[in-house]
Every structure is written in C-alpha cells, then in structure tokens.
Amino acid sequence: MTGLRDIALNSKAWPFQEALRLVKRYEKRAPEKGYVLFETGYGPSGLPHIGTFGEVARTTMVRHAFETLSDIPTRLLCFSDDMDGLRKVPGNVPNREELALDLDLPLTKVRDPFGTHPSFGEHNNARLRAFLDAFGFEYAFASATEYYKAGRFDEMLLSVLAQYDKVMEIMLPTLGGVNEERRETYSPFLPVSPKSGKVLQVPTLERNLQKGTIVYAEPDGERIEVPVTGGHVKLQWKPDWAMRWAALGVDYEMHGKDLIPSAELGTKICRALGRPAPELYNYELFLDGTGQKISKSKGNGLSIEDWLTYASPESLSLFMFQKPKTAKRLHWDVIPKAVDEYHAHLRAFAGQSPEQQLANPVWHIHGGKVPESDMVVSYSMLLNLASAASAETAETMWGFIRKYAPDAGPESHPGLDAAAAQAVRYFNDHVKPGKRFRAPEERERAALEELRARLAVWTGGADAEALQDEVFAVGNAHGFEPLRDWFKAIYEVLLGASQGPRFGGFIALYGVPETVALIDRALEGALAD
Known part of the structure; x- marks a missing residue:
C-alpha cells in the first residue's frame, strides 16, 4: 500500500487531487469523530435522476482515492431533505389533485400518490435507496425527519438561535431587490404548525434563548411559541445545509455550479456556528443536444433509464469521471463513444505502469478492482452490424459474432451479450430513423x-x-x-x-x-x- 500511496500522492487524476485536500485537512490530527464524512444531498420531492447518480459516483471516486492516501476511516452519508414542505405538485406523478391538498406539509406527511408507502417522502426515499443499491454504492442513508425528531440537530439548532443575528446578516443581503417583501418576513426557522402540520414560512416574532423557543403567528393570527428542537421547526434550506455540515461534521461535499452562491452562504453560516465548513467541489452542469442547460422540468436531457437502456452503468460512470469541471452534452450520441472508450481503458489497464493505472478512469470507476473487458467487438461496430443485418435481437447479432470470434458466447462474454442487445435497441431507436442511403456515383x-x-x-x-x-x-x-x-x-x-x-x-x-x-x-x- 505504501508504494501505491506514494504514487497516488503525485497523481494528477482529479479524484486524487480532491482527496489530497482532505489529507491536508487532517494532516496534523485525525477527526474527533473518528472518520472522514462524505455527504451527498437529495431533495425527495422528485425521483432519483442521472444527476443523482453522477454526484454519488463522483463522490465515491474521491472517497476511494482518499482511502488510498490515508488510513483514516471514511463514511458516505446520503442525506434526504424529506422534512421540507411540498411547495408544488410534481408533474410526473399520479393523483395530482389529491396531492395538491397536501401542499406545505412535510414530505414525510404528504400522502404517497403511488399508494405504496406511508408518505410521498418515504416512497421517494425508498426509490433513492433502491436506485443507489442497484449500482452497488456503499453508503449510509439519513432522513432529515428522523434526524430532526430524534434530536440529532438540537445542539446546532440552539446554536442557530443563539447566532440568529449573524445568520440574518448573512442571508438578508441575498434577498434584496424584487424580494424586499421576503426580506421583511424572512426567518431561518420554519415552524411546523401544531394546528395544520404545515411547514410555515413566517417571520420570527420573538426569540427566547433561555427556553430555546421562538414565537410566530399562525395564518389565523394566533401567536404560538414552539421550541426550535425536537422537530418542531425546520430550517430554510440554505441555513439547513450549513447547519447539517456543522452538526454532523461533514468533511466533503459536491454540488452543481448553479449552487456556488448557496455553498458560499453555507460556508459563512457554518463558520458563524463555530464549525469548519467542508471541502467543497462544484461541477459543471449538463447540456442537451442543442447546447442548452438540461432542466428536469423541461425533460430535455437523458434520464438514467435512457442511458441504461442502451449501455452499461460503467460507461455512464466514465462519462461522469471525464472533465467534471467542463459542461458536457448529455445526449443520445455520446453513449456509443462512452461505451467504446470505457472498454478501451479496460483493455489498456493491465499493460500500464502503476502511475498510468491510477490515472486510468477505470481504476476510479471500480475502486482499484478493475475487471477485464469481454468486448471482442466494439459497440460502434455492433451498431453497424445491426444496420447491415437488420437485427432485431441479440440472437441475430450472435450469429455473426460467433463467426468472427468462435470462442465467444453469451455465457462466457456476458458484457458483450448485454451490449449486443443494447446496440440493437439503440440502432432501432436512434440510428435507423436517420439512415439515408444513396446510389454510388x-x-x-x-x-x-x-x-x-x-x-x-x-x-x-x-x-x-x-x-x-x-x-x-x-x-x-x-x-x-x-x-x-x-x-x-x-x-x-x-x-x-x-x-x-x-x-x-x-x-x-x-x-x-x-x-x-x-x-x-x-x-x-x-x-x-
């Protein structure tokens, strides 16, 4: 390990560069909690998507790189902000009319429109966990509802109450201009109404540090005093993000480029609470086929299901590994190239020096345990074979593959077998409609x-x-x-x-x-x- 660690210390691969920041963070002494904490956050008002995969996959790459450089134990926490109020009804769920009746309730109190779980939040949490488990990620799951109610955040919530003025000084300048009304009513505390159960966005009228309470007015005008502990309030999401970093001792978190201002605010709030902010890494967002930013509401990008219909999760991991700081087109036509590049990296790995291996994306995709490629035929070649053979099934493809590679078969080459079926689907869905033959000159x-x-x-x-x-x-x-x-x-x-x-x-x-x-x-x- 020492030899490998020495090589890794000088690696230019971005996961090792990121891991080095954590090594330096604890070069004098190990964390008091006994481990380095990596976190990814998730808003369960919607279903897991390709960005969720990318964030967890990239964070896992940095985690593995750190474990190569250090003996300090690590944990990855996937945190679901499921106590947030439902602010609008998603457009991609059934029974939307009924769901509209639950607006502003915590997601773990909103009815499940799918009818499979006690709440919408729990339904989406289950989907998230199944999603992450399907890819073999090693993580611990955390629910905001459970953490708030169990008192896991109580100490830091009382600290937010004590540092209320400092938090407001940080937040209010960001709410100027057209948000003047919001400046006047803003509070980092969102009381959970004992009357309606809703997460209320109302001003804090009084604060009692000795009792650990705030006073607010219900929509009907009644003034109510509630403790800031025990799940009686929730923080606005930006202070909440920072409070979570401080309470849990988060050491590392990634976020999209669009959240840079929020992360900067979170860092200031975290420090105001007397705790160090985590090491942060911002990544670029994806673009669609026309170069426009992908939007979940527009549906103008690939979904995780789309990618896995036509290619392996490892090829998607490669796409996520490559140049995370560069905006990239996430469109149909990137899939064949990603598959072939992934297998090219696999084939090259065994013959590379240790330095080259640590720079090879497949080392990071597989956490150092790199398999061999069984793709004796490239994905792009499979697409052309599907075209020439008018193939509709993988069995048709194997009729040709066996003549080219007699020792290959679906059982001995499962990766190739899966790719053959995926290539047939890709060809028929995305290549065949655009085929244009011409007569020779x-x-x-x-x-x-x-x-x-x-x-x-x-x-x-x-x-x-x-x-x-x-x-x-x-x-x-x-x-x-x-x-x-x-x-x-x-x-x-x-x-x-x-x-x-x-x-x-x-x-x-x-x-x-x-x-x-x-x-x-x-x-x-x-x-x-």
Whole structure:
C-alpha cells in the first residue's frame, strides 16, 4: 500500500487531487469523530435522476482515492431533505389533485400518490435507496425527519438561535431587490404548525434563548411559541445545509455550479456556528443536444433509464469521471463513444505502469478492482452490424459474432451479450430513423465493383487487417484523394451514414459473403432511398 500511496500522492487524476485536500485537512490530527464524512444531498420531492447518480459516483471516486492516501476511516452519508414542505405538485406523478391538498406539509406527511408507502417522502426515499443499491454504492442513508425528531440537530439548532443575528446578516443581503417583501418576513426557522402540520414560512416574532423557543403567528393570527428542537421547526434550506455540515461534521461535499452562491452562504453560516465548513467541489452542469442547460422540468436531457437502456452503468460512470469541471452534452450520441472508450481503458489497464493505472478512469470507476473487458467487438461496430443485418435481437447479432470470434458466447462474454442487445435497441431507436442511403456515383460504382470482385475470391478468412488493406488498395487504385472520400462513399452507399467503422473489421465481423451480397444490393439500387 505504501508504494501505491506514494504514487497516488503525485497523481494528477482529479479524484486524487480532491482527496489530497482532505489529507491536508487532517494532516496534523485525525477527526474527533473518528472518520472522514462524505455527504451527498437529495431533495425527495422528485425521483432519483442521472444527476443523482453522477454526484454519488463522483463522490465515491474521491472517497476511494482518499482511502488510498490515508488510513483514516471514511463514511458516505446520503442525506434526504424529506422534512421540507411540498411547495408544488410534481408533474410526473399520479393523483395530482389529491396531492395538491397536501401542499406545505412535510414530505414525510404528504400522502404517497403511488399508494405504496406511508408518505410521498418515504416512497421517494425508498426509490433513492433502491436506485443507489442497484449500482452497488456503499453508503449510509439519513432522513432529515428522523434526524430532526430524534434530536440529532438540537445542539446546532440552539446554536442557530443563539447566532440568529449573524445568520440574518448573512442571508438578508441575498434577498434584496424584487424580494424586499421576503426580506421583511424572512426567518431561518420554519415552524411546523401544531394546528395544520404545515411547514410555515413566517417571520420570527420573538426569540427566547433561555427556553430555546421562538414565537410566530399562525395564518389565523394566533401567536404560538414552539421550541426550535425536537422537530418542531425546520430550517430554510440554505441555513439547513450549513447547519447539517456543522452538526454532523461533514468533511466533503459536491454540488452543481448553479449552487456556488448557496455553498458560499453555507460556508459563512457554518463558520458563524463555530464549525469548519467542508471541502467543497462544484461541477459543471449538463447540456442537451442543442447546447442548452438540461432542466428536469423541461425533460430535455437523458434520464438514467435512457442511458441504461442502451449501455452499461460503467460507461455512464466514465462519462461522469471525464472533465467534471467542463459542461458536457448529455445526449443520445455520446453513449456509443462512452461505451467504446470505457472498454478501451479496460483493455489498456493491465499493460500500464502503476502511475498510468491510477490515472486510468477505470481504476476510479471500480475502486482499484478493475475487471477485464469481454468486448471482442466494439459497440460502434455492433451498431453497424445491426444496420447491415437488420437485427432485431441479440440472437441475430450472435450469429455473426460467433463467426468472427468462435470462442465467444453469451455465457462466457456476458458484457458483450448485454451490449449486443443494447446496440440493437439503440440502432432501432436512434440510428435507423436517420439512415439515408444513396446510389454510388460512377467512380464509386467502379470501385465498389472491384471491391466486390476481390471479396468474391477472398481466401484469407476473417483477417480484419488484411481485409482493410484490400479496401485501401481499391481506393488507391481508383484515385480517391483524400482516401477518406472513398470510405465516406462506402459508409453512405452501404451503411446509410457519413461515417463508420474500420471497414476491414466490419467485413470480418459481418462476413465476406454477406458483404459481397450487401454490395450487390447497393449496386442494384435496393438500398438507396
């Protein structure tokens, strides 16, 4: 471990760079609580989404990197803010009319529109845990409702009451301009009404530090005094975030770039409470196919279900690993590249030096326990095979794959088997509708006829490189300059696309006789639109 640790200390991979900040945080003495606490937060008014996966996956990568650098134990806490009031009815749930009757109730008091759990908050918490468990994340789950009611936050809530003026000094400047009315009514404390059970956004009229209480007015005007402890109040989310850091001793948390101002406020509040703020890391947000910021309400991005319909979770982890500080398009067309890059990293890993291995994304995706790739055929090649073979099932694909790789099979190559089925779905859903075949021009026809003639007498078997040499030779013989114009013509005439795989590899996979038949169909005009 010492040798690996020395190498990791000098690694430029961003998870190690982040982990180093935590190493320096505790280089003089270990945390009093006995462990380093990583946290991810979740608002259970909606269902888990691809951003949830990204935040937990990236945090886990930093956690594993820290465990390589340090012997201090670690914990990952996935915290659900399920005591928050339901402010609006989500658009993607059933029984919305009934749910509207529960507005402003804590999420753990809102009826479950799905009818499977005691509350909407508990339903979404269960979905979150099942979601995280499905990906094998190691974490502890925490409910705000349980923590508030059990008194886990009592000490720090009393501290917020004691530092009320400082908290208000931090918060009020952020509520100016059009929010003048909110400035006048703002309080970090949101009482849970003993009358209606609702989480009320009302001013704090009086504070009693000795009793640990506040006084507020109910909507009907009645003045009520409640303790700030024991779940009788909840904090507004920005002070709540900071209070949680202080109460639990959170050491590390990630957040989206859009939350930078909130994180800065949280840091100030945390320090006002006399506790150090965690090490924070902000990541860029995702963009849709047109370069617009992805919005859950607009539904203009990929969902986690979308990605997993067409590719493995490991390929999604790679997408999350790469350049988290850079805004990236999260669209259909990034999936094939992510799959192939993931397996390229897997194949390279065994032959790399320890320094290179620690910089390889798959080390971080798999926590250092890197498997071997069983993808003897690339995902992009599977897509082209699905096109040429008009495949509707993975079984059809295996008819070709076995000829190319006789030792491969669904049982021995489960990753390839899953990818074959996913590629068929991807092709039929996202490639086939955009296929546009064209007839060959005169020179292209002559070249295709010669390629067909060469393949018709081919005796070299499924030798991808030798077949690629034949394709090159034909292109050179017919004067294509640059030679990529020849390959572009092949793709457009035979595959209905402007780009494609190394064609020699495609021939080896699809089959020489099958490629001859494909060229015949193109020359006969049976493929052209």
